[in-house]
Amino acid sequence: MDNEKLGTAIVITSGKGGVGKTTTSANIGTGLAALGYSVVVLDADIGLRNLDVVMGLENRIVYDIVDVVQKNCRLKQALIRDKRHEKLYLLPAAQTKDKTAVSPDQMVELIGDLKKDYDYIIIDSPAGIEQGFQYSIAGADRAIIVTTPEISAVRDADRVIGLLEANELHDPKLIINRIRPDMVKRGDMMNIEDILDILAVDLIGVVPDDESIVIATNKGEPIVTEERALSGRAYRNIVRRITGEEVEFINLEADEESKLSKVFKLIFGK
Amino acid sequence: MGKDSVSIKGVAEGIYIDVKGNDLDSIVGELELKLKKSGEFFKGAKCLDIRGEEISKENSLEIRLLLKYKYDMKVNIPELFKIQPMETEKAKFSPDEKQTVFNEVEEGMTKFVHGTLRSGQEVSFNGNIVVIGDVNPGALLRAKGNIVVLGTLRGVAQAGIGGNTKAVVAAYSLLPTQLRISDIIVRPPEDDVQYKYPEIAKVVNDKVVIEPYLPNK
Known part of the structure; x- marks a missing residue:
């Protein structure tokens, strides 16, 4: 585009529902803003919006993405500034409309406008591969696939990677969410290698299953700012990798072991 | 005769x-x-x-x-x-449109909604709205007149569309995500205390105030 600021639009997608796209979007957006970047998180799940709730901004919504594309309001009017981060904005989805309200072309135009003013546009895509998915990926420069270590989620992720390639969105990154190192160790859960073997894409992060995510989500405060939580640390690492930094992966198993050994020590006094 | x-x-x-x-x-x-x-x-x-x-x-x-x-x-x-034409459920009136002020707050056309309004459901009406049921988060009520909810209002209620500052919003339990009366928009404070009694929201000196309408209960 012009010689104005040219941000990067990243779509967070999965195919399967309930794997943590919205949580991931909120955390990546918040994490990038915490590093000082200007960020818009865009909820593309029209009719089933959640990103506003996860970010604790639901009660500030006046205009939404449909109002913007239908020119009922100016883009800046619909952007909601985050409670904690000055450079973080939410563009909420409409709840009383459905996915036919926005077309891929309108999305391309909208994201083009946002990219002129913000460093990162994080697009929280809806589940599925229908119209909502199509317009979500339309304006994106990069894609992040979220999956859980379940065969069904991995299967859907694989389908989505194929669709992204067909839409000229190459080299997507993978987040494996909600992994439980203890189960992997026992052989009860797919391990990272198994998943990468099937999907054959670059891994950008592994987020452990963590109760504190549920708590943070219910409070409307993304975990990424929580210093102590392991999942928060995992998200912070993902964010740094997005900005191009090389960050070592957390050794979840080692961490789990140390935790266990601590417990053992407590119980058996060893 | x-x-x-x-x-x-x-x-x-x-x-x-x-x-x-x-x-x-x-x-x-x-x-x-x-x-x-x-x-x-x-x-x-x-x-x-x-x-x-x-x-x-x-x-x-x-x-x-x-x-x-x-x-x-x-x-x-x-x-x-004159018999007013009935508004359809999703009558469109965008916030930017110039509207004549609907002055009837004591009387006028009223739409009754039976049952609970869930997320994504919207009721717009050119008069008053009475909901016999709850209004859940994500649901939207838009009225030119008053809004009364005989249940819990958790969604967004917009009363007095078009500039009617006399409009009120009342509910057995008033816990809205957001309230709009005329062109004033308010949201509950972050550390909102939830009251157990019926409340009414109205505009006083360009501010939305919420008070119990049965103060002795």
Whole structure:
């Protein structure tokens, strides 16, 4: 585009529902803003919006993405500034409309406008591969696939990677969410290698299953700012990798072991 | 009333109906008799006025409606009584549109909604809205007049659309995501205490205030 600021639009997608796209979007957006970047998180799940709730901004919504594309309001009017981060904005989805309200072309135009003013546009895509998915990926420069270590989620992720390639969105990154190192160790859960073997894409992060995510989500405060939580640390690492930094992966198993050994020590006094 | 309580006078522009007394039944009876006798003659005719010293406004209106709808005559129906076209459930009025102010807060057209409004459901109405049920988060109520929820209001309620600051929002349990009255938008404070009694929200000095409407309960 012009010689104005040219941000990067990243779509967070999965195919399967309930794997943590919205949580991931909120955390990546918040994490990038915490590093000082200007960020818009865009909820593309029209009719089933959640990103506003996860970010604790639901009660500030006046205009939404449909109002913007239908020119009922100016883009800046619909952007909601985050409670904690000055450079973080939410563009909420409409709840009383459905996915036919926005077309891929309108999305391309909208994201083009946002990219002129913000460093990162994080697009929280809806589940599925229908119209909502199509317009979500339309304006994106990069894609992040979220999956859980379940065969069904991995299967859907694989389908989505194929669709992204067909839409000229190459080299997507993978987040494996909600992994439980203890189960992997026992052989009860797919391990990272198994998943990468099937999907054959670059891994950008592994987020452990963590109760504190549920708590943070219910409070409307993304975990990424929580210093102590392991999942928060995992998200912070993902964010740094997005900005191009090389960050070592957390050794979840080692961490789990140390935790266990601590417990053992407590119980058996060893 | 005896005979000849109704007479029809024709002039170049149309007809006048002169009536004596205010007894609707006898006037209508005689009028219908006269109209029947003349067959199709008055069909499409323009009735200029119902004249009579004793006839009440209500009875005059009854006669006008009869002439208009039964005998197909052209009749002026006074503005006040005009039957408003029913708004459809999703009547569109965008916030930017210039609207005439809906002044009726004490009375006016009211839409009753039975059952719970869930996320994504929207009710818009050109008058008041009464919900017999709950309004869940993600649901939207838009009224030009008042909003009353006989249940818990957790969604977004927008009353007094078009600039009516007299509009109110009342609910058995008023816990909205956001409240809008006229063009004022408010949201509950972050550390909102949830009250157990019915409350009403209204505009006082350009601010939305919420107070119990049954202070002794």
